[in-house]
Amino acid sequence: MYPKKYPRNQWYVAAHSEDVGRQLLSRWLLDEPVCLYRTSENAPVALADRCIHRQMPLSKGRLGDDDTIECGYHGTVYRTDGQAERIPSQPNVPRACRVHRFPLFEKWGLVWIWMGKPELADPARIPGHHWLTDPGWATVRGTLPMKARAQLLNENLLDLSHLEFLHAGSIGTAKIAKTPITTDFDDGVVRVSRPMYSIDCPPFFTKTMGLSGVIDRGQVAEFFPPAFHITHVSAKPAGDLDESRKCEQKAIHCVTPARGNTTHYFWCHARNYKIDDPEINALMQHGMEMVFKQDVEASEAIEEIISNYEPDHPIELNFKVDAGALQARRLMDQLVAAEQ
Amino acid sequence: MYPKKYPRNQWYVAAHSEDVGRQLLSRWLLDEPVCLYRTSENAPVALADRCIHRQMPLSKGRLGDDDTIECGYHGTVYRTDGQAERIPSQPNVPRACRVHRFPLFEKWGLVWIWMGKPELADPARIPGHHWLTDPGWATVRGTLPMKARAQLLNENLLDLSHLEFLHAGSIGTAKIAKTPITTDFDDGVVRVSRPMYSIDCPPFFTKTMGLSGVIDRGQVAEFFPPAFHITHVSAKPAGDLDESRKCEQKAIHCVTPARGNTTHYFWCHARNYKIDDPEINALMQHGMEMVFKQDVEASEAIEEIISNYEPDHPIELNFKVDAGALQARRLMDQLVAAEQ
Amino acid sequence: MYPKKYPRNQWYVAAHSEDVGRQLLSRWLLDEPVCLYRTSENAPVALADRCIHRQMPLSKGRLGDDDTIECGYHGTVYRTDGQAERIPSQPNVPRACRVHRFPLFEKWGLVWIWMGKPELADPARIPGHHWLTDPGWATVRGTLPMKARAQLLNENLLDLSHLEFLHAGSIGTAKIAKTPITTDFDDGVVRVSRPMYSIDCPPFFTKTMGLSGVIDRGQVAEFFPPAFHITHVSAKPAGDLDESRKCEQKAIHCVTPARGNTTHYFWCHARNYKIDDPEINALMQHGMEMVFKQDVEASEAIEEIISNYEPDHPIELNFKVDAGALQARRLMDQLVAAEQ
Structure with missing residues (x-):
């Protein structure tokens, strides 16, 4: 009668548009930590808020002018697509050094997030407002x-x-x-x-x-x-x-x-x-x-x-x-x- | 050695007499929420403190001059016997629209409550004081x-x-x-x-x-x-x-x-x-x-x-x-x- | 990957030397309550911080001039070896009326404790500092x-x-x-x-x-x-x-x-x-x-x-x-x- 499961292949509102900016914002959504921010071109981004290395919240790191996030713990640098491009302590960066990027869609003052399989995310399904x-x-x-x-x-x-x-x-x-x-x-x-x-x-x-x-x-x-x-x-x-x-x-x-x-x-x-x-x-x-x-x-x-x-x-x-x-x-x- | 079960077919003190009045009082007793109050004729009443409709605590509702409680959420009105007599959004009130009324017995400045089967409640078993x-x-x-x-x-x-x-x-x-x-x-x-x-x-x-x-x-x-x-x-x-x-x-x-x-x-x-x-x-x-x-x-x-x-x-x-x-x-x- | 078990037959630091004195100090270590204090001859002592009678923390009791602890609840008196020597309500004190005494070793300003089997405690295994x-x-x-x-x-x-x-x-x-x-x-x-x-x-x-x-x-x-x-x-x-x-x-x-x-x-x-x-x-x-x-x-x-x-x-x-x-x-x- 009061189940606690939620469908994941759906759009949810993650934030008001005005909440998301050049400050890294941490928010738990559907029991997952999410890091929200905007690129210098004003596009909202949502990454899993935990470095793949040792689970440090990325929201405690630094957002660079080039829109990358540097993890505040060991300095791993992530691009907006979630792929790491730099590990300070080693020259090579494995492909697997990446965090999930959640599909976002911003419309009419709201930032919508898709917590399920990215390939299923279709903005046409977002109700009008x-x-x-x-x-x-x-x-x-x-x-x-x-x-x-x-x-x-x-x-x-x-x-x-x-x-x-x-x-x-x-x-x-x-x-x-x-x-x-x-x-x-x-x-x-x-x-x-x-x-x-x-x-x-x-x-x-x-x-x-x-x-x-x-x-x-x-x-x-x-x-x-x-x-x-x-x-x-x-x-x-x-x-x-x-x-x-x-x-x-x-x-x-x-x-x-x-x-x-x-x-x-x-x-x-x-x-x-x-x-x-x-x-x-x-x-x-x-x-x-x-x-x-x-x-x-x-x-x-x-x-x-x-x-x-x-x-x-x-x-x-x-x-x-x-x-x-x-x-x-x-x-x-x-x-x-x-x-x- | 330290079990957490309690016998229910027993008298427990729910309150000092002076605690219970025309203000709705919420109190958890034996892991159940109970709403305590007095009728205009000074009789203490204890109802399950959760509306049968959507579990809203009745203690957050309003006690009427006629001793009924109106649920603060959707306005269902309960009599002192726990039976609802009014559902604002529909004309008929099902018999099942009722909350449990706990037997009470007030004596020598204490209000005793029976959390078990009402038919077994015998005030003669209350110890003297x-x-x-x-x-x-x-x-x-x-x-x-x-x-x-x-x-x-x-x-x-x-x-x-x-x-x-x-x-x-x-x-x-x-x-x-x-x-x-x-x-x-x-x-x-x-x-x-x-x-x-x-x-x-x-x-x-x-x-x-x-x-x-x-x-x-x-x-x-x-x-x-x-x-x-x-x-x-x-x-x-x-x-x-x-x-x-x-x-x-x-x-x-x-x-x-x-x-x-x-x-x-x-x-x-x-x-x-x-x-x-x-x-x-x-x-x-x-x-x-x-x-x-x-x-x-x-x-x-x-x-x-x-x-x-x-x-x-x-x-x-x-x-x-x-x-x-x-x-x-x-x-x-x-x-x-x-x-x- | 993140197990919560800890080896017990090992030395752990329980306190800085200066933390332990003639005030009874309560500290949870490896999920056990421990009571720490010093004898009048300055030797640190660690007893299980729960009276064997009714689990009252010994740290809430009184440290006597003779280095015994009197439980603050029913007055049972424990010696520094954990054995009770007095139960106020009865003349005889069973051998079983005792609490665990944890081996301690104080060295270079730290108090080390052994939470496992006492017979295995060997101070030679403590690393130098x-x-x-x-x-x-x-x-x-x-x-x-x-x-x-x-x-x-x-x-x-x-x-x-x-x-x-x-x-x-x-x-x-x-x-x-x-x-x-x-x-x-x-x-x-x-x-x-x-x-x-x-x-x-x-x-x-x-x-x-x-x-x-x-x-x-x-x-x-x-x-x-x-x-x-x-x-x-x-x-x-x-x-x-x-x-x-x-x-x-x-x-x-x-x-x-x-x-x-x-x-x-x-x-x-x-x-x-x-x-x-x-x-x-x-x-x-x-x-x-x-x-x-x-x-x-x-x-x-x-x-x-x-x-x-x-x-x-x-x-x-x-x-x-x-x-x-x-x-x-x-x-x-x-x-x-x-x-x-």
């Missing part, structure tokens, strides 16, 4: 470390009936949970829609969108297994037919397993209104981080139970609203099974 | 968390020869250890008696009882397996036949396994002298806590050895004075075995 | 705790090609790594020599020895399995034939497994020049500690990888310069195998 760099949209983003397995957050994001309770006072209001949902599974994507008509405007929408009273609120949660979500949000005055008054938001959630039962949560939030208003930017930055932290805290509280009480086999009761989450579990199991 | 709420006695109490398995403290409390050494300077004096003891096992209770005649008055008795010089000191340690102790203490001037000058104390020790090798130590201390003296109350509160902390620290030091050196199978040599502790081990083994 | 107390030499010393298995530091000390990279800016300079080495294995000792002629004087030598420009630098790393190293260092102006201008240093490294994957690193550093200069003493104390801390940090970084990524079986590629380290592995395996 163009809003993050679209000039008609304003984006804020952040990273939250989570002491819980990725699955808990993946399922959180597919059951937005929790808004009414976990996020009461910010984006949650009464009657959200009982609004009917539609769940569909299309081409391996799980999609849960909850259109809400004439529902209370949540306090955070008033602050950011300027709406109040009752609104028509749209909410579609999409999960692209194994690790990517888009929550499509829209709001306008109830019954208002003027599309120009409709505010749209895209919450992007990248849920990447780190080490053991810990997870990286890379979040982004794009909106198509008041895009040049720095005050709204700041509100969004802090407001969304607060909301997403509540999701992280709930996941961590549950992790403490399932990893201490009946490890991996808690007794659970599913609700009708869990159709999306259950389909997500099935898809994940299939992805893992297909790799065995 | 009426002094804690008797108007003729004054009580102080406290709770100490302990990073050691319960057994170490249970055995500490049955061998009071350690007073002379571990508690030197407070309640320990010379020659305690070599005073002969009587051990008897009666109706499943282990009882170790050490009557001491014409022995030095310990410093702490001088401060609290006003005694000095040599005294007649009585000490009877009773263990009611699996988790409850009464230490009966008495003192009077040596050879004094005037019973009105005899001071009596009852130290109550509740040793409840928490999670892994950690334990809750709920202690109480009642006396029948100077019961209205706030200064003596304060002395008792701080003095007894200091003494009991020494027991906890000794248990923790031993836990570090047995869990790191030869886990669960240290080589030990028993002394004659250990007859009580060894009988306690046998009784505990029998209680566990009887449940298999 | 007379410089530490020789009046013609000045010594500084320290202790570094290390969260990594001992093997990582043992191998670090046998491949000094890392000076150029890990210790750049202090004792490392360019071209060290590519200077040819000689490795020989003699009588169970691994010896790696790297004579460097006309090489840059490292900054730290300038500060301490007063040398500059190019120098002739000698460096011989000796490993006496399982846990002792001497690094012989010498330096003089390049081509200078006047031996009186030659500065010599002996770095002594004692690498003793503690508990789990942690290690005690006892280091000493002796020099035969400016031996009465307190300023150079201070420079040495801080400078060498800084250098050795870099070795500890590298070992800890590697430990994090090998214990989290592919526990105990990392994929490694050996360089030619690793001949010494590989021979050390073989010798250690043989020592462990011989004890099975």
Whole structure:
């Protein structure tokens, strides 16, 4: 029910584009240490973060002007393709003196990594998220470390009936949970829609969108297994037919397993209104981080139970609203099974 | 020798009465998460602290004026009997949507919990400890968390020869250890008696009882397996036949396994002298806590050895004075075995 | 490749002489708790740090003027040979009431311990290190705790090609790594020599020895399995034939497994020049500690990888310069195998 295996022949988000630069960055991804950096021509690179010689993390070494990494222990020099080109203590460099280079693909402000067989890496399979760099949209983003397995957050994001309770006072209001949902599974994507008509405007929408009273609120949660979500949000005055008054938001959630039962949560939030208003930017930055932290805290509280009480086999009761989450579990199991 | 199993069809102390109120309290007991609270009519309730839906701790939810708990994640509402009465996202509530309610019994200032089969819970089996709420006695109490398995403290409390050494300077004096003891096992209770005649008055008795010089000191340690102790203490001037000058104390020790090798130590201390003296109350509160902390620290030091050196199978040599502790081990083994 | 077994019938350094005194000192060595102290006649003693009665660490007890230890829990009194001579709660003391006394041998400022069969302990097998107390030499010393298995530091000390990279800016300079080495294995000792002629004087030598420009630098790393190293260092102006201008240093490294994957690193550093200069003493104390801390940090970084990524079986590629380290592995395996 709570397996800890993840499919490897898949794209995962390794970092926000802005995280990766000329400083060597160490990050555990799917239980592997990875060293991330950029070449002088701005191309992101990911190498196994352990020198093939004696397992020293390469991230503790030095990045040269020629984009090589010199291991901080015995000075072995690696090229961006992972092949060593210099071993200071000997003239010859064996072909086997190399570390794995993980395929990366940078798009729309995110750096995607492929932890499986490189020959299978096809960037066409990365789901779209163009809003993050679209000039008609304003984006804020952040990273939250989570002491819980990725699955808990993946399922959180597919059951937005929790808004009414976990996020009461910010984006949650009464009657959200009982609004009917539609769940569909299309081409391996799980999609849960909850259109809400004439529902209370949540306090955070008033602050950011300027709406109040009752609104028509749209909410579609999409999960692209194994690790990517888009929550499509829209709001306008109830019954208002003027599309120009409709505010749209895209919450992007990248849920990447780190080490053991810990997870990286890379979040982004794009909106198509008041895009040049720095005050709204700041509100969004802090407001969304607060909301997403509540999701992280709930996941961590549950992790403490399932990893201490009946490890991996808690007794659970599913609700009708869990159709999306259950389909997500099935898809994940299939992805893992297909790799065995 | 140091098994980590505990009998479940037994009463354990879950809390001091004053710990439980209208705030939801989370506490691990015998490796299970438990949520404790009181109804508006003051009745204590203990529910499994994990929502049957997605394992969210109920203690992170909201206690309603009608004594229900609303889960903080998806808003499922539980009655005090553990049955859910509302699932916000659907109209019907399955019978199976319930969490375990643990039988509780509150008596004399303690809240007792039954972690086993509810139909076997018989409050008549709870040992007496009426002094804690008797108007003729004054009580102080406290709770100490302990990073050691319960057994170490249970055995500490049955061998009071350690007073002379571990508690030197407070309640320990010379020659305690070599005073002969009587051990008897009666109706499943282990009882170790050490009557001491014409022995030095310990410093702490001088401060609290006003005694000095040599005294007649009585000490009877009773263990009611699996988790409850009464230490009966008495003192009077040596050879004094005037019973009105005899001071009596009852130290109550509740040793409840928490999670892994950690334990809750709920202690109480009642006396029948100077019961209205706030200064003596304060002395008792701080003095007894200091003494009991020494027991906890000794248990923790031993836990570090047995869990790191030869886990669960240290080589030990028993002394004659250990007859009580060894009988306690046998009784505990029998209680566990009887449940298999 | 990274086994965690250590040979027990061997001498290990338990402490610097100055660490052991009339205060009871607790130290885990090879996964056993040990209590170290000195008798009133200044002889070091090591007893198992757990009372045979109930595993209380003896180090939490009291050292008497007669050199006995009284257990802090129930007052059992142990003599320096480990035999109990008093049990307060009973008149007779069984022969079996004793704790193991580990053979010790103190020499040249170090206290050596024998964790195996006492009858095999032969001090003649302790490697020499007379410089530490020789009046013609000045010594500084320290202790570094290390969260990594001992093997990582043992191998670090046998491949000094890392000076150029890990210790750049202090004792490392360019071209060290590519200077040819000689490795020989003699009588169970691994010896790696790297004579460097006309090489840059490292900054730290300038500060301490007063040398500059190019120098002739000698460096011989000796490993006496399982846990002792001497690094012989010498330096003089390049081509200078006047031996009186030659500065010599002996770095002594004692690498003793503690508990789990942690290690005690006892280091000493002796020099035969400016031996009465307190300023150079201070420079040495801080400078060498800084250098050795870099070795500890590298070992800890590697430990994090090998214990989290592919526990105990990392994929490694050996360089030619690793001949010494590989021979050390073989010798250690043989020592462990011989004890099975």
